[in-house]
Amino acid sequence: MQRNFLKYTSLLLSLVLLMTACEEEKSIIPPARTELQNDVIKRTLGPNIVGLNLEFAYAMALAPERGKLVSAQVEASIPGAGGTYMENKTYYTNGSGQDVGTEVGTALPTEGKITKVNFTKDTSASTLRYYYVIPEAARGQEVTFNFSATSSTGETVTYKMGPYKIAKMDMKLDMAVTDAAASYISIADMAVYTAEEAATKADKIDLVYLYRSIPGIMFNHALVSPGANPEYMPDLTLPAGVNRSTKIKKEWNLRDQHLARLQFGVFIDDLDFEKINLTDMPNYALNMRAESGAWVETADGRYRAYVYINSVNNNGKSARISIKRYAL
Amino acid sequence: MNAMVKYSKITIALLLSCLVWVGCSPDFPVDEDGLLVTNRAECYVSNFELLGSDFQTVRTKNAVIDTVAQTIDVEVFYGTDLRNLYPQFTLVTDAKLDPKITGKVDFSDLVTPKVYTVVSGNRKVRKPYTLNITVQKR
The missing domain is CATH 2.60.40.3550 (Domain of unknown function DUF4466)
Known part of the structure; x- marks a missing residue:
């Protein structure tokens, strides 16, 4: 019994010795390059x-x-x-x-x-x-x-x-829209106009910004196209000729970093504008919140855009929007 | 010696019969969708959700599910676009829905409400639920 034990121990020991004896190859540090x-x-x-x-x-x-x-x-x-x-x-x-x-x-x-x-x-x-x-x-x-x-x-x-x-799209940041003042948005011009100005550019007005605080319903900040059902534009008289119907798809959780300048690493690229299908979408979007957005396609089919709401102000009946636009 | 032959014969016969029995027992039954058919007969909708195109809820309050009358009554926000909605049904264990929901659904026809049928786990009980949508009034 003891002999057996000794035999195994010595065998094990010699194995260990054999293993440690196998020296690793030395790592070679390459010489630093001196050229430019x-x-x-x-x-x-x-x-x-x-x-x-x-x-x-x-x-x-x-x-x-x-x-x-x-x-x-x-x-x-x-x-x-x-x-x-x-x-x-x-x-x-x-x-x-x-x-x-x-x-x-x-x-x-x-x-x-x-x-x-x-x-x-x-x-x-x-x-x-x-x-x-x-x-x-x-x-x-x-x-x-x-x-x-x-x-x-x-x-x-x-x-x-x-x-x-280089992307084909354009971008415009921080446009202030105010209800009953600068509230007519043109995607073609990437600009916001007052009712008087809108009357002179009726064919370029794609969206109207509205703020209504109506008890019992959630209307609040809205982007409505002039061609929408007038019930979505309460107490608003559109300037003559402003009647384009724009397709609008509400979006949430899409905070493009160029537009939002927040921590989210999300970017809208040309491809997103090319791929999105807005065929069945309505022509109004009610209850838009801060950090939400809307995909938009103009009535003449020339532009698709993403309108991002940077901030809203209920007391001032206003909002700050940023737009990325792609010409089709 | 004789006894040994006898025992081995019995053992082989037993093993063979075991094999035959296992070989003939049916697989777990599945339905036409490849879903397991169980022996549950319960058949009802336990929760209902309706999402807009931005995947946010359009309900003004919880949907009212009447499992006796087999109706779901849901009120949506003023201005909800009824053509682009995503319904979500929560069903009792093992049940499934017919027709299946594969994407956005057009609910703009309020006069003829859509009917969804819940099929029980054993696929023997079918209960049609009528989905009544009303839009919040100003």
């Missing part, structure tokens, strides 16, 4: 809408003993709109979580497709932000970016980003 290198990340999310920014962070570096950075530039396939620029500061985040900029170069004015920064500080590594304001010329097209950097050693590196599809 670069990398880019895109910081903006969601559909790319004309007038908004496309933001990139462009990082470039080479070994300090090798040389320093001379210039960084971006070439966009379509020239950016006014306000397109490249930061001449490099940022670090301080203890309080704030980004603190240090100037490292001179920003040259954007010339056509090219935006450039020449380094003035003796620096061998930097990350510069690039803000491309999407121009009208890019609507519905694709944009690509060529980032490049040069160093004092004469090396040049490039990094291609894109192509990025």
Whole structure:
């Protein structure tokens, strides 16, 4: 019995020894590259809408003993709109979580497709932000970016980003609508008009904003198309000729980040406008609440839009709306 | 030796009969939708909900379900678009609904209310429920 025990123990021990004896291979740390290198990340999310920014962070570096950075530039396939620029500061985040900029170069004015920064500080590594304001010329097209950097050693590196599809839709934020005042909404013009103005643009008025506090029913804030049943426009006389019937579909929980600017990472894209079917929808929407919205299709079938209610004010009989619009 | 042969014969016969019995017992019964047919005979609607195109309720108050008269009375908000509504029935265990609800339903014909039939778990009891919708008045 004891002999058996000894036999097994020694066998086990030798197995353990055998296992520990098998030494792992040493991991190899690759030698750091010293030549000029670069990398880019895109910081903006969601559909790319004309007038908004496309933001990139462009990082470039080479070994300090090798040389320093001379210039960084971006070439966009379509020239950016006014306000397109490249930061001449490099940022670090301080203890309080704030980004603190240090100037490292001179920003040259954007010339056509090219935006450039020449380094003035003796620096061998930097990350510069690039803000491309999407121009009208890019609507519905694709944009690509060529980032490049040069160093004092004469090396040049490039990094291609894109192509990025620029959305066809338009956007207008924060329009104030007030009952019995600025209450006539035109999707075609992306504007709000008073009754007098509406009378002169009768063929462009798609919606009327109303606020009614009627005991016993939930009317409150409403978007009614002028062609709707007059019972949904109590005590309202429409200006002559304002009679378009717009299809409206109420929506809840669709807080597009561009329109709402809230924490929700939801975006309405061109595709949503193309796919939505509003054929059987009514031509009015009552009891609209803050953070709700409505899909809209104009009577002539030229536009589809999403009207988002940013806020409502019962006492002021008013609301703040933002619109995304897509031309069919 | 003789006894052993006898025992093994009996055992084999028993096993065989077991096999035959198991082989012939019916599978769990399912109906035409592939749903399990049980022996429950209860047949009623326990709750009813009606949603608008924004998937928010359009009821002004709880629906009144009369399981004797087999009616559901529901009042909807003033201005509700009756052509685009999503009804939701809650039924007793194992029961199912006929016709099935597959999407939005047009309830704009208030004169002829829609009838939905509840079918019991054993698929033997069928009770038609009439859905009466009224729109809140100003």
